[in-house]
Amino acid sequence: MSIWGWLLLGAATWVLAVALKVLADFVVQSSTQVALRDWAASLLSGLWSSICELGLAALAFWIWNADFKDALVMAVGAALAEFLVLLIPAMTAKKAQTKTKQAAGWNAFYTERGVAFASHLASRALMWLGIAGGGGLKAVFSAFALFAAAEAIQAYGQAKEWDWLNRRVLLAFLVFQGVCIAAQISLLILWWP
Numbered sequence: 001m002s003i004w005g006w007l008l009l010g011a012a013t014w015v016l017a018v019a020l021k022v023l024a025d026f027v028v029q030s031s032t033q034v035a036l037r038d039w040a041a042s043l044l045s046g047l048w049s050s051i052c053e054l055g056l057a058a059l060a061f062w063i064w065n066a067d068f069k070d071a072l073v074m075a076v077g078a079a080l081a082e083f084l085v086l087l088i089p090a091m092t093a094k095k096a097q098t099k100t101k102q103a104a105g106w107n108a109f110y111t112e113r114g115v116a117f118a119s120h121l122a123s124r125a126l127m128w129l130g131i132a133g134g135g136g137l138k139a140v141f142s143a144f145a146l147f148a149a150a151e152a153i154q155a156y157g158q159a160k161e162w163d164w165l166n167r168r169v170l171l172a173f174l175v176f177q178g179v180c181i182a183a184q185i186s187l188l189i190l191w192w193p
Contacts, residue, residue, distance in 0.1 A: 006070045009060055010077020017052035018085075024048055038159040046152025050144045053078070054127050058140065061131040071128035072121060079120040083113055108170055115177045122184035123147040134193040142187050150180040 001009070025045075057078075061071060090109050123143050130139030153176050162169050 001064055001070070003073055006066075006073040007077040007080075009064075010057075010074035010079075011081035012077075013056040013060060013074070014053065014078035014081045017049070017056055020052045021045075021049055038156060042152045042156035042159055043148075045155040046148040046150070049151040049155075050148035054123060054143055054147055057124050058127050058131045061128050066128060066132055068125070068128060068133065071124050071132075075120040075124035076117075078124070079117040082116065082120075086113070105165060108165055111174065112164075112170070115174055115181070118181050119147070119150055119177060122181045122188070123150075126184045126188050129188055129191060135191045139187065139191055143184065146180045146184050150177050153177070 028044075057071075057074060060066065060074065064070070066074070086109075090105070123146065126135070126139055126143040126146075129135035130137065130141075130143060133139075153173065157164070157169075157173060162173070164170055164173075
């Protein structure tokens with residue numbers, strides 16, 4: 001497959017994963033009578049997000065016999081799709097804010113998107129190592145678990161309505177994300193064949 005094919009496949013798998021996540025959220029919320037605590041709902045959201053996004057990536061790596069470069073290009077496709085989808089509401093929210101808040105919002109947006117971009121690369125690279133690179137199940141489960149943790153903390157912050165423009169909140173969130181990314185990269189290096 002060409003580089004453009006892998007890029008588009010990354011974007012398509014991300015869009016499909018989001019559709020599956022939204023569908024599952026709708027089904028669970030409409031059929032469950034028990035209200036889950038925020039931490040439990042966030043943990044389930046993170047796990048489901050990881051299964052959807054990395055599960056589709058793993059399937060693509062396996063079906064199309066991806067090499068490491070293909071996995072990275074696919075990750076870029078997913079990250080770009082997410083960036084473009086999130087850019088639209090960020091641009092519309094800009095109009096209702098003061099200049100100072102706009103600047104802080106854009107700085108936070110680009111910083112968070114940069115970390116998310118690194119997360120896409122690290123998680124899919126570790127998943128590739130598990131599926132096609134000889135890392136085995138330890139790499140697969142590590143990729144799932146670390147990506148789930150990163151997604152769960154974001155879901156928890158949304159449930160608790162964290163002020164994402166508060167520097168301390170944003171810094172704590174980004175440090176947690178950075179630790180997950182660093183762990184994935186460390187495992188990738190450790191288990192590299």
